[in-house]
Amino acid sequence: ETGVTQTPRHLVMGMTNKKSLKCEQHLGHNAMYWYKQSAKKPLELMFVYNFKEQTENNSVPSRFSPECPNSSHLFLHLHTLQPEDSALYLCASSQGAGYTFGSGTRLTVV
């Protein structure tokens, strides 16, 4: 248990489905992040939230929609994904220079 919990651990979805990834932290951190890790690319920053407000969107396609209802929870809503969106999606939180990562959700788009 790392302090950042991601669910589900694995997800298989069709290109027409809608699903959501969940991230939860009870570390008291005020910043939360979504990263994408695919086989042939480095860890790519997707979104940044500080105190529930989105402060960075790294040119992510609109089929990915983040939501941060409070400082402890972060969601990534998925719809009409493409096969190239298959990847490991990692959530992280931070306070100061302390960053903690979840174990990730392995997403497969079929």
Added chain:
Amino acid sequence: AQSVTQLGSHVSVSEGALVLLRCNYSSSVPPYLFWYVQYPNQGLQLLLKYTTGATLVKGINGFEAEFKKSETSFHLTKPSAHMSDAAEYFCAVSDQAGTALIFGKGTTLSVSS
């Protein structure tokens, strides 16, 4: 904008040999520097970090790294490799606390007996 370059996508060493994983960064301000390890099908585990102060940083599992400003480097070392060290290693930089980490492409470490 910050960036990180990890030289060598794959490093192979024998058990007991020195481990050296290279990382160079680019940052317009004094950086915060990190090394993470990732085992298969797991998330990222922090090995060590540099924020301020002593430039030689000791981390978990016998790893250490030295911040060299003049060389813009933060190389990771371990005197004697163990089989359990085989994993993916990522170097990361942020320009201040609370901003996102920017990662290098990673280095796969293989350890042979």
